[in-house]
Amino acid sequence: MSLWSFPLFKKGHMTETVVRNAVCLACGCVCDDIDVHTAANRVARAERACELGAAWFAAHDSHVAQPTALVDGAPAPLEDALRVAAQHLRAAHFPLVFGLGQASTEAQRAAVALAETIGGAIEGHTALTHGPTRIAAQLVGEVGASLGEVRNRADVLLFWGTNPAESHPRHFERYSADAVGKFVPNGRAGRTVLAVDVRETPTTAASDHAFLIRPNSDFEALTVLRALLRGAPMRASAVAETGLSVERLRELLEHLKRARYAAVFLGTGLTGTRGKHMNAAAVFQLVADLNAVTKCVALPMRDHGNEMGTDQVLSWTGGHPLALDLSKGTPRSFPGEFSAVDLLRRGDVDAALIVGDAPWAPLPRPAVERLKRIPTVVIDSRVGPLSRAAKVHLTAAVAGISSGGTAYRMDRVPLALRPALVSPHPSAETVLERLRALAVG
Numbered sequence: 001m002s003l004w005s006f007p008l009f010k011k012g013h014m015t016e017t018v019v020r021n022a023v024c025l026a027c028g029c030v031c032d033d034i035d036v037h038t039a040a041n042r043v044a045r046a047e048r049a050c051e052l053g054a055a056w057f058a059a060h061d062s063h064v065a066q067p068t069a070l071v072d073g074a075p076a077p078l079e080d081a082l083r084v085a086a087q088h089l090r091a092a093h094f095p096l097v098f099g100l101g102q103a104s105t106e107a108q109r110a111a112v113a114l115a116e117t118i119g120g121a122i123e124g125h126t127a128l129t130h131g132p133t134r135i136a137a138q139l140v141g142e143v144g145a146s147l148g149e150v151r152n153r154a155d156v157l158l159f160w161g162t163n164p165a166e167s168h169p170r171h172f173e174r175y176s177a178d179a180v181g182k183f184v185p186n187g188r189a190g191r192t193v194l195a196v197d198v199r200e201t202p203t204t205a206a207s208d209h210a211f212l213i214r215p216n217s218d219f220e221a222l223t224v225l226r227a228l229l230r231g232a233p234m235r236a237s238a239v240a241e242t243g244l245s246v247e248r249l250r251e252l253l254e255h256l257k258r259a260r261y262a263a264v265f266l267g268t269g270l271t272g273t274r275g276k277h278m279n280a281a282a283v284f285q286l287v288a289d290l291n292a293v294t295k296c297v298a299l300p301m302r303d304h305g306n307e308m309g310t311d312q313v314l315s316w317t318g319g320h321p322l323a324l325d326l327s328k329g330t331p332r333s334f335p336g337e338f339s340a341v342d343l344l345r346r347g348d349v350d351a352a353l354i355v356g357d358a359p360w361a362p363l364p365r366p367a368v369e370r371l372k373r374i375p376t377v378v379i380d381s382r383v384g385p386l387s388r389a390a391k392v393h394l395t396a397a398v399a400g401i402s403s404g405g406t407a408y409r410m411d412r413v414p415l416a417l418r419p420a421l422v423s424p425h426p427s428a429e430t431v432l433e434r435l436r437a438l439a440v441g
């Protein structure tokens with residue numbers, strides 16, 4: 001029994017336990033106010049969790065039924081599986097460590113140490129979502145803020161290429177549109193919500209003003225906004241490509257200029273389309289320019305539970321959030337050169353360690369095919385398709401459900417995890433540390 005959990009009542013022979021203020025890792029909001037009720041070592045109810053969060057808690061039990069480990073698809077004792085996994089990783093000339101978006105920060109740190117020991121490359125889920133945003137921040141800098149600051153101060157909110165009403169269901173309630181803040185005491189009535197997207201979404205429907213632009217014209221629209229902010233004359237033909245008129249773009253800009261405090265949330269609808277990191281850089285530059293007129297901040301809408309943690313850990317340890325090569329004794333980062341997808345697609349890596357929930361799902365097919373051809377070690381809470389094809393699968397407890405540690409919210413605020421279940425499996429951190437010890441020896 002931990003400090004934050006206690007038995008609630010007895011139902012027949014079954015004691016229900018509640019863990020207060022548990023942390024949900026189903027999306028980048030990382031809500032830390034969930035009361036998790038458990039019975040018979042299963043999550044019975046996750047109070048205050050949204051539909052996505054409730055499904056995440058419900059999807060995980062303590063995974064008692066999962067095999068401890070598999071070697072070549074057959075159940076194996078943990079010690080044997082660890083030894084085989086370490087042999088493959090140590091024998092590789094250039095192994096890759098990838099995934100980690102659902103792992104604890106401590107496990108991410110252990111993964112970096114292992115990647116250094118085996119002389120490999122390492123990259124997190126960010127590469128598949130907000131990699132362009134991180135590159136843009138390195139190019140032009142970013143004006144950021146905590147979500148608490150946004151909640152308390154922002155009277156104008158702009159969602160660009162993101163649909164939090166569906167992807168981050170409690171974002172409005174906890175941090176943005178609907179939240180009651182210290183300097184925004186009227187909540188939704190005190191905020192102007194703007195949305196830019198290429199199609200109508202629940203977020204555009206919930207906004208006060210929606211601006212539908214043509215697909216792949218984000219960079220052009222942002223550049224025109226910057227030009228208008230500087231008072232540049234603008235011809236209708238120069239903005240035609242965006243799908244918006246000069247007047248509509250000017251209207252969007254005026255909302256931002258009139259704000260006491262504006263917050264711009266950028267999503268993968270912006271960073272994943274033509275222009276990629278230049279789109280994100282254009283947002284950061286517009287936000288920086290707006291600070292000559294009013295206070296304005298930009299926050300990327302991070303998708304996975306602890307995707308931000310990987311960026312933080314790679315940055316502390318290797319100086320870069322992405323595409324880190326540790327094979328030469330000093331860290332080097334070249335997105336494209338050492339990005340996980342490119343390394344796999346080109347066949348540059350000869351072994352891989354994948355950590356986390358279904359990280360192969362968004363990987364392009366050639367990268368997945370390469371994973372199937374090289375010795376691959378998978379650390380996951382369940383045996384999935386990649387685990388079955390892998391040389392070694394090692395079952396680990398689930399961060400936030402059955403193992404503790406820390407996770408970073410999308411605004412870089414670290415939060416302590418409060419696991420509600422007890423797992424027979426070790427944490428990913430423990431597995432990674434043991435692999436490292438074997439790889440050294």
Ligand code: SF4
Nearest residue numbers: 024027030031053170
């Ligand atoms: S908004 Fe995200 S973190 Fe919060 S409860 Fe829903 S899924 Fe979990």
